[in-house]
């Protein structure tokens with residue numbers, strides 16, 4: 101018989117990183133602090149610090165794990181056969197969502213409109229997303245529903261806004277969105293859900309939605325055709341209740357704490373948002389704000405992966421030296437950190453445009469460009485960050501599998517990769533002020549960094565080539581589609597490069613230009629060229 105005694109080497113835990121929590125995720129994040137300050141949110145530093153402390157606490161981590169483990173359950177009928185459509189959620193879900201609502205992360209700029217409010221809210225959104233990405237879906241949709249209602253249906257806004265913006269989880273209300281149908285998601289014109297006039301300003305909806313996240317929302321903005329198939333595509337507000345029947349919850353790759361459902365409308369009462377036939381412009385106002393949150397959510401994923409990878413590498417010894425001191429690993433960590441710093445700078449710069457009424461053209465264009473790029477970068481970043489932890493990164497306890505599973509979602513939501521890239525092309529042709537406003541922002545760094553100057557020159561040349569030719573706008577749009585992703589990627593890199601050259605320490609700007617602009621570019625993370633100051637980049641991302 102083998103006896104294991106206290107002090108047995110087999111039981112000694114050696115060469116493992118200590119837990120990261122508790123950590124104040126705001127105080128650890130110098131680039132986020134600086135961006136908050138720079139983009140007009142300096143007055144919100146204490147709010148962000150508080151959110152960062154709680155989101156990085158042991159308690160929040162435990163709630164996040166529990167909400168992911170104890171998945172939501174839909175009960176469609178009671179024991180007697182009556183429809184109840186109730187979703188059972190773990191108490192930890194309510195702790196997490198309630199924490200976001202009580203901090204007004206769903207409503208700050210609408211409740212307290214003041215310069216920098218969107219930026220402060222964005223910083224809190226990013227910090228709170230660390231606790232659980234799933235709860236940020238209803239937070240984001242509620243934030244986004246308010247401007248859509250204000251613009252298109254002021255009477256409905258007046259009726260619902262007090263509850264939608266209240267920092268009160270018990271008494272307030274949340275809003276959802278239902279556009280996607282089985283036969284068409286991105287292509288909303290393929291919708292077949294029917295709206296029948298039912299007297300006064302009300303309609304009845306008949307049809308289905310293939311994705312509808314968070315059934316417990318009090319209201320939903322829904323697209324449907326007045327007059328049936330190929331009718332007038334219109335936007336409606338539907339209160340959850342009779343006639344809105346949830347069929348099942350989706351069995352998803354990630355955000356498993358979040359109930360995402362399929363729903364049928366069987367005569368649900370609806371009120372028009374905007375005019376009949378103007379459903380897309382009405383809901384696009386909402387979508388632009390949720391796209392911003394996709395950008396913020398992926399920025400958090402990239403930041404979190406960077407933080408976890410650097411933390412681990414600073415405590416794990418291999419072949420006689422800390423991982424963080426091994427040259428090949430330093431390249432990987434510095435590359436991950438550059439991605440995080442670039443995403444953070446761009447996310448808050450784009451958000452600032454939501455605070456400034458004169459920046460509408462830049463806001464729309466830059467949101468589309470950066471939503472495409474940063475959400476696309478999140479999944480490979482999460483995979484690489486996970487690998488930095490070796491086998492530990494593949495094990496659930498590390499939190500990295502969760503980060504990895506959640507990471508592709510923001511690129512699918514609200515315009516998948518191609519759709520987002522094509523939106524940018526469409527904006528170049530149809531909204532002639534967007535591209536010049538975007539390029540003007542990039543060129544604020546002109547003359548400061550030759551590699552950025554060369555990138556901008558090349559980009560302008562390719563834009564001219566792609567769009568200057570003859571033919572109708574539709575023909576030009578079609579012809580430029582094959583190169584859409586590459587063009588949008590280079591636009592995104594131009595903005596990130598410009599922001600880092602102007603605002604980041606020299607080592608960051610140099611590393612970004614060396615690794616992302618020009619010909620000497622690797623294809624995976626960890627391929628920065630020689631000469632980059634990896635130590636300075638890593639220490640800035642996570643102070644040693």
Ligand SMILES: Cc1cc2nc3c(=O)[nH]c(=O)nc-3n(C[C@H](O)[C@H](O)[C@H](O)COP(=O)(O)OP(=O)(O)OC[C@H]3O[C@@H](n4cnc5c(N)ncnc54)[C@H](O)[C@@H]3O)c2cc1C
Nearest residue numbers: 277278279280284285286311312313514515516517518519
């Ligand atoms: C977890 C989750 C929650 C969701 N919640 C909601 C919700 O609450 N409400 C809601 O309405 N929807 C929701 N959705 C749906 C989501 O917004 C759609 O899945 C997404 O917009 C893509 O639409 P689709 O699935 O129909 O894909 P499709 O539109 O069929 O696209 C499939 C692929 O084709 C590409 N593609 C599309 N058009 C073109 C083109 N013209 N040229 C080249 N490529 C193209 C796309 O980029 C994509 O890669 C949710 C989805 C998920 C995964």
